[in-house]
Amino acid sequence: MIVNNNLKDINELIVEKIKSTSKLHIASSNSCGLPHLNVPEMSIIKQFVTHENKYSEHNEKNLVDLQRLAVMIETHSLWKRSEDIFFDWMGTVLEKHKQNPPRDFSEKTVDEFSIFICILRHLTKKRIHSLKHSDAGDDENISKTPCASRFSTTKEKNNDTRLWNVEISQKLDEEQEKTCEKMSELTAELKAMLKSIPNCIQI
Known part of the structure; x- marks a missing residue:
């Protein structure tokens, strides 16, 4: 008998919970851009309103979690806006990779x-x-060398990339000239050292 009463009470509580949840969904329909709010969200809002900004530590933790979720949602929305550009660029990369298979470099x-x-x-x-x-x-x-965007292949037809490559090539030439000068100076110094050593075997 006691078990039957408990089961009956459980069923009544389940029905009451369903009714209350339905009322909550109806009352919070189209809230904050969502179809409706769930029970924990409504509970947090109620606590914030009734306590007049005197939040508990638990509520503060919930606020931090919600802020992190908001950042993730914003990041996801930004990604969705540029998703097609990224995959277009990836398509061009794969095509170029197929056209130019890897080879041994000199x-x-x-x-x-x-x-x-x-x-x-x-x-x-x-x-x-x-x-x-x-x-x-x-x-x-600091060098003002512009780094070309990875999306420039699709969006700007490689203009930024070509300019960047030209500037990098110029810098490489300058570095190579400086390296050659340093090597010449080093060679001269080594020869002078060899001459200063008596009975040195010249190679």
């Missing part, structure tokens, strides 16, 4: 890549240093 090409990577790493370190210290004087010494 030693000269590998050296050029190494110089390019060193310059790029140096410029990146300068930029990070300027962002950390935010000194006005440092901004004048």
Whole structure:
């Protein structure tokens, strides 16, 4: 008998919960751009209104969580706006990859890549240093080389990319000239050292 009464009470509570939830959904329809609010959301709003901004620690935690969710939603919306551009760009990348299969690079090409990577790493370190210290004087010494957007292939027909490649090539030439000068100076110094050593075997 007791079990039957308990089951009956449980069923009545379930029915009451369904009715209350339906009323809540109807009362909060089209709220905050949503079809309706759920029970926890309505509970938070009620607590905020009745306590006059005197929130508990639990409510503060809920606020932080909601703010994080808002940032995620905003980020997702920004991604959805540019999603088609990204996949168009990826399509062009895959097509170029199919047209130009990977090949073995010569030693000269590998050296050029190494110089390019060193310059790029140096410029990146300068930029990070300027962002950390935010000194006005440092901004004048930072290279103004524009880094082309990955989307420029689709949006601007490679104009930014070509300009960027030209400027990088110029910088590579300058670095190579400086390297040759340094090598010449080093060679001269080494020869002078060899001459200063008696009974040296010249190679």
